[in-house]
Amino acid sequence: MKRLLLNTEFKNLVREKVTVIIVAFSIVLAGLAFVNGHFFSQSQNEVVEAAWTSQQHNITEAATQLPLRLSTTEPVQWWQDRYDLRAQAFYVMVNYATKPPLPESPIAIGQADVLPYYFRMLVQEKQQVVQQYDYVHPLNLLLGQFDLSFVLIYLLPLLIIGICFNALSNEQHSGQLRLFLLQGGSAGQLLAIQILLRGAIVLVPFLVFSNLLLVLFREHIEPRTLVSFSLIALLYGCFWFALCAWVNSRGKSAATNAAILVTCWLSFVVVLPALINTFITHANPTPSRIQYIDSLRASTDEAKKASEKTLAQFFQDHPELASTSASGSDFATKKIATINAIEQAMQELDEQYQQIQQAQLGKAMWLEYLSVATLTHSILVELSGNGLVRHNAFMAQVQLHHQALQSFFAKGIVEANQNGDFSPCKGCNARPTITDLSTLPQFDTNFSTPSVNFAPMLWLILLSLLLVYSTSRNVCVLASPQTTKMVV
Template identity: 25%
Template sequence: MYKLLFKSFFRTKIFLVSLVLLLTVGVISILTGKQYLVKQEKAIAAAQVYQEESIKKNVEYHRDDLGLLLYYLRFTLVKKPANISAISIGQSDVNPLLQAVTIRGLEGQKYDTDFENPSLLMSGNLDLGFVIIYLFPLVLIAMTFNLYSEEKELGTWRILAAQTSRKALFLLKKLVVRILFVFGVLFFLMFLASVTLQIPLEQNFWAIFLQSVLYLLFWSALCFWIISLQKNSNFNALTLISIWVVLTILFPALVNNYVINTYQVPEALDAMVEQRDGYHEKWDLEKAATMVSFLEAYPQFSKYDVPEDEFSWIWYYGMQHMGDLTAKETSEEMTEKIMLRNTVSEKIALFVPTMHAQLSFNTLAGTDMLNHLDFLIALTEFHEKLRLGFYPKIFDHTTADAIDWSKYESKFYTTKRDFNWLSLLLPTLCITLIIALVTFYNLRKL
């Protein structure tokens, strides 16, 4: 029976169209991911070269004044993207993967990033995750919407029904043939992605793979449920397309609008302005007022004198740090609200397989917002370490020649966030099983 069903399916136009479409778009999505990795590698290499050359040039010009030299020098922290991020680029096209900062106020630098084409950001990236979430369900719908209705409309269903007492099983076998075809293409694309993108076969890769399988099983069950209602082909096609639009476009947009308006995040610009205002207003105050707060934070520098009648680097960098402290509350509020948005979205996504799949892909690929917040925390620690390492040398009037600049290369940050297999796979599995049970109940009426 399966042999005949496969032969019959392979002779249809929908098989050939689906195969060419999925393979073509799938390969393009993998190449898009490869291009993304190459672009990031080039940016990282360029940043490393720039930092090395910048240090050499500026040391020549400001050899005797370390405070002035470090006013200009930038030091780079890089979050090198894992190769698996090419499967689901997520928000990494908006959030920078490297930051070059001076030892001056951090809040004014933390949210600096390159300008991106708004049209490209709106359309998103054609990565493999996009193909799985949006295109694969459409192909499933196209192959299954008339699985039963076409037989009935052509008048062949009565003949088939007369030859078997298990009509529901016959429909299920026809569905299985199409599901196996889709899974075959998915397996091929995932294997091709692992080879082309050089993704190690570790747990994050297998988690994305299993999430993809469950996601397609969900859509298979959904298609079979609509078939079990025994309506005509037009009804099936319109209903399934409507469900696809609601689950992939409308509902995520509504959830996004809800979390944005419920948890309004202060603009990053606010923190930058507060940092600048907090720094600039110190020029009009007595130096002692600035130094009291600075020395409370760093009592180890209390041994250095701060002359009231002349410029000093300890006072200047003290002002810079006080600017960061002024913006600290806004920065923390912004981080807290972003985390709340993410938490609410994840909870709602437990009941929406399309959203759950997208968020899972981003989390497993390390391209979600929480991953970027972890990077910003690491950037703060990196900046703190730089400042506290250079402050004593600046305040002691050390020259640039006394520092081994070869140690100050670009630093790399790696993150590995754990995930729970149960919370990852169970939501989609439960919804799929519920739909399957309802479907089999309906099929009893055949």
């Protein structure tokens, strides 16, 4: 029986022009979204690779040009001298912290176009480091990226609705359902087959094509990731199939079904996420960045004004350096001490930002269950490595790297100062204090990222099951004798 229904429904669909249009749309959208996501990730990859290349190039170039520097008698400005620790620390260092896009990045670009993915490291306040960003057209950020997650979350449900809104209602209102039931057919089976087949017509081309493109063009993509992506897409699709089935099972006209389904789509995909977002940002407002700048400015002034006190505090915090320090403190040590003081002064405010973000995340974690779209989006974004989880892990690693660099330079500068390397004699050049740039701490791109939590998808399964249960009840009613009014 199932096969018969499947065959007939398939024949019916194949003979409808709109089916071809929908399949074509599904494939074209998958292709466009992949291409856009792929180019985006590729451009990020190029930047990361360029950073890595220039860092390596700088190391090799410094090694080759060292003899020349050692033999020069020309005056060398210390702030331009790549063999001077101070210049490296504050001005000329080519040292990058990068977050290379993952092979699965085109799936959901998420915040990847907004959040910084590389930092040129210098010994300066981390507040100055982390505010770097890649300049893109703000309109591009406002409108967002046309990626696979956008197609899956926004457009595929519309296509599913477009092809499923009249699944049973068409038969019901044209009278075939009456004949079908009289012939002993099961309305539940008919509806299930109609919805699944129609849903598959939308979802399967999208999944097949997008997976194919991911395999062909994204090297090193793991099969596990493809399976996860496909499963998430299937579960999300299943929710919409179940919703379509449920709306159809209520026995209303096709136009009413379409209006109900579109309202559901609008609520889940457009209005609820915007409302949740507005609620979160108003319940836990992020402190003003304008005020942050004000505090940063005030702290900088304070630290600079009290530079001697700041230096004393710095040596108190770093006794290992104080023991080796020369009696006089040079500009560089003072600068590092000031940087430390500013960072310490800003720590409270930085933590406040983190706490607010945690509070917002905490709220988002629960509120995203209100909309299947937000739930799916957050999992897809994390799966593709463009979410906050990986970004926070990256930022933590950046901070560690920043500290490592600061300690490296603080120690080196104090020692060089003690040895008199910066002014070996009056009017002569400083001695090279760093000859091998590969000894500089390098950023470890293999920072560990917590694995993606797929548990929220259970909510989708539960919702779908509830809808299926309610649909089966509605369909039973549809097929059984009515007491009040005719529905078939």
